Amino acid sequence: MISLIILHHSKAAYSQAxxxxxxxxxxxxxxxxxxxxxxxxxxxKVLLDWECAADExxxxxxxxxxxxNIGAVEGRNVALERSEGDYLxxxxxxxxxxxxxxxxxxxxxxxxxxxxxxxxxxxxFPWEPFLVECCGCALSPQGRVAYLDRGAARQQTRQPxxxxxxxxxxxxxxxxxYETLGGLDPVYSPVQYEDLDYCYRARAIGHxxxxxxxxxxxxxxxxxxxxxxxxxxxxxxxxxxxQFKKRWKSTFEKETLAEEIDFAWRQLPKRGIEEVDWKELCxxxxx
Numbered sequence: 001m002i003s004l005i006i007l008h009h010s011k012a013a014y015s016q017a018x019x020x021x022x023x024x025x026x027x028x029x030x031x032x033x034x035x036x037x038x039x040x041x042x043x044x045k046v047l048l049d050w051e052c053a054a055d056e057x058x059x060x061x062x063x064x065x066x067x068x069n070i071g072a073v074e075g076r077n078v079a080l081e082r083s084e085g086d087y088l089x090x091x092x093x094x095x096x097x098x099x100x101x102x103x104x105x106x107x108x109x110x111x112x113x114x115x116x117x118x119x120x121x122x123x124x125f126p127w128e129p130f131l132v133e134c135c136g137c138a139l140s141p142q143g144r145v146a147y148l149d150r151g152a153a154r155q156q157t158r159q160p161x162x163x164x165x166x167x168x169x170x171x172x173x174x175x176x177x178y179e180t181l182g183g184l185d186p187v188y189s190p191v192q193y194e195d196l197d198y199c200y201r202a203r204a205i206g207h208x209x210x211x212x213x214x215x216x217x218x219x220x221x222x223x224x225x226x227x228x229x230x231x232x233x234x235x236x237x238x239x240x241x242x243q244f245k246k247r248w249k250s251t252f253e254k255e256t257l258a259e260e261i262d263f264a265w266r267q268l269p270k271r272g273i274e275e276v277d278w279k280e281l282c283x284x285x286x287x
Contacts, residue, residue, distance in 0.1 A: 001030070005035070007076065018091075025100060071190025088174075092170070097218075099286050113160075117177040133147065146262065162210050164199070192237045
């Protein structure tokens with residue numbers, strides 16, 4: 001079984017699109033755990049209504065309403081405690097699925113790479129020309145973070161490769177990683193750097209982190225967290241960056257990068273879901 005964990009907070013249109021696109025996934029048995037972090041719009045109704053459609057598709061859906069926004073770290077940890085899958089997937093509610101076998105492809109990758117504990121897909125912006133948002137992360141010896149392949153053309157697909165870290169907008173991990181490490185570290189609550197930290201924790205106990213570019217997922221970048229009114233995104237990012245660098249400086253300052261990487265953040269144009277015909281987009285299987 002795969003357990004898929006999705007967080008939601010007051011962005012019902014994104015949640016609706018994400019969950020509808022998810023229905024095309026062919027892997028079974030599949031458990032989907034939706035965590036509603038104190039939404040003030042009709043997100044909770046979207047989740048409960050979706051459970052009926054999921055049941056008809058053979059998906060076991062579970063909705064966990066939280067009375068307040070407990071953040072990404074605690075929200076995912078609550079869901080992890082209820083998960084039953086052999087493989088665990090984090091997915092943001094601002095993604096769109098356009099490959100029916102995306103879960104099978106990630107499972108097959110983990111089964112063929114015994115040393116890999118976490119594998120992430122390639123994230124693409126969901127509008128023409130579908131540029132790459134992120135294909136794994138690199139960290140400089142000073143702790144700066146780069147999204148690999150950011151801004152590259154979709155056609156420039158690389159082979160799978162190990163990376164220093166990945167972002168949790170979408171990744172799959174073996175259950176044994178969670179059983180050994182436990183959940184995300186609450187020191188990073190409510191959000192930011194908890195996923196990079198988790199990758200380094202996994203690597204510290206012998207698991208590799210890889211990206212599998214053959215699996216592509218559309219992502220409306222920085223919608224789930226940066227768009228939340230009750231999260232001071234810039235402040236928590238800076239605070240958690242300090243915590244992360246303090247914890248892992250002795251590791252990443254010794255890591256040798258295999259290629260020249262520009263660590264300057266590349267700001268790319270953004271669009272909202274109201275500007276994208278996401279239903280048509282998801283009907284065309286991503287190649």
